[in-house]
Amino acid sequence: MHRSDLVAFCDDVLASSGSPDYAPNGLQVEGRERIAHIVTGVTACQELIDVAIDLRADAILVHHGFFWKNEPAPIVGMKYRRIAALIKHDINLIAYHLPLDRQPEFGNNAALADQLGLTERRLFGAQELAVAGTLPDSCTVDDLTARLTEVLGRPPLVVGPTNRPLRQIGLCTGGAQDYIGDAAALGLDAYISGEISERTTHVAREEGIVYFAAGHHATERDGVRLLGDRIASQFDVRVTFVDIDNPV
Numbered sequence: 001m002h003r004s005d006l007v008a009f010c011d012d013v014l015a016s017s018g019s020p021d022y023a024p025n026g027l028q029v030e031g032r033e034r035i036a037h038i039v040t041g042v043t044a045c046q047e048l049i050d051v052a053i054d055l056r057a058d059a060i061l062v063h064h065g066f067f068w069k070n071e072p073a074p075i076v077g078m079k080y081r082r083i084a085a086l087i088k089h090d091i092n093l094i095a096y097h098l099p100l101d102r103q104p105e106f107g108n109n110a111a112l113a114d115q116l117g118l119t120e121r122r123l124f125g126a127q128e129l130a131v132a133g134t135l136p137d138s139c140t141v142d143d144l145t146a147r148l149t150e151v152l153g154r155p156p157l158v159v160g161p162t163n164r165p166l167r168q169i170g171l172c173t174g175g176a177q178d179y180i181g182d183a184a185a186l187g188l189d190a191y192i193s194g195e196i197s198e199r200t201t202h203v204a205r206e207e208g209i210v211y212f213a214a215g216h217h218a219t220e221r222d223g224v225r226l227l228g229d230r231i232a233s234q235f236d237v238r239v240t241f242v243d244i245d246n247p248v
């Protein structure tokens with residue numbers, strides 16, 4: 001397929017135009033025009049780029065691309081090596097950040113909400129990015145810990161009151177721990193995100209809400225993987241999801 005058709009499809013299915021973000025969404029580094037093989041992954045780190053080169057991929061599609069707000073602009077060091085490798089091998093880098101978190105059918109937040117069986121979903125928090133919903137049954141902190149361990153392949157770090165029953169849950173994947181205050185204000189029993197800050201523990205304890213730090217990487221694999229599945233089902237291209245492990 002042509003690169004511009006791939007980007008147009010992603011822009012459309014992710015409704016990416018115009019939403020404020022911390023990095024540009026869409027084509028970030030230009031490579032060859034014809035695309036037959038796409039490598040997908042969470043982050044455009046050097047290891048993912050090296051795998052894409054080995055697989056002779058034409059494009060890399062990720063959740064965490066380049067050119068973040070407030071990062072140093074000069075293309076030197078690690079940033080140079082990554083961009084140089086892409087350009088040398090004529091590989092496109094395509095990235096979608098918040099649009100891939102919020103896509104309501106298969107985005108990172110929807111995918112995690114599906115795995116937990118959340119119903120009566122509603123959005124909350126800054127930019128209406130986080131999802132609140134109701135678990136199928138009331139459960140214990142241990143039950144939800146076990147479920148998250150099962151679906152994400154790693155145990156969460158849990159802080160806050162550990163003896164309260166859980167039914168109303170909020171979640172936002174990645175580094176969205178600071179939505180915990182919004183989740184507490186809604187009266188939710190628990191809030192799940194990827195990362196945790198020192199302050200998060202105190203908010204959880206003092207607001208009486210259980211917080212699950214389930215892993216930034218672990219909670220953000222599904223959106224880009226499912227986007228890749230959609231692309232492969234609609235176009236004549238091969239899509240390979242590559243999981244570069246990250247314990248955070």
Ligand SMILES: [Zn+2]
Pocket residue numbers: 063064173174175216220
């Ligand atoms: Zn993220």
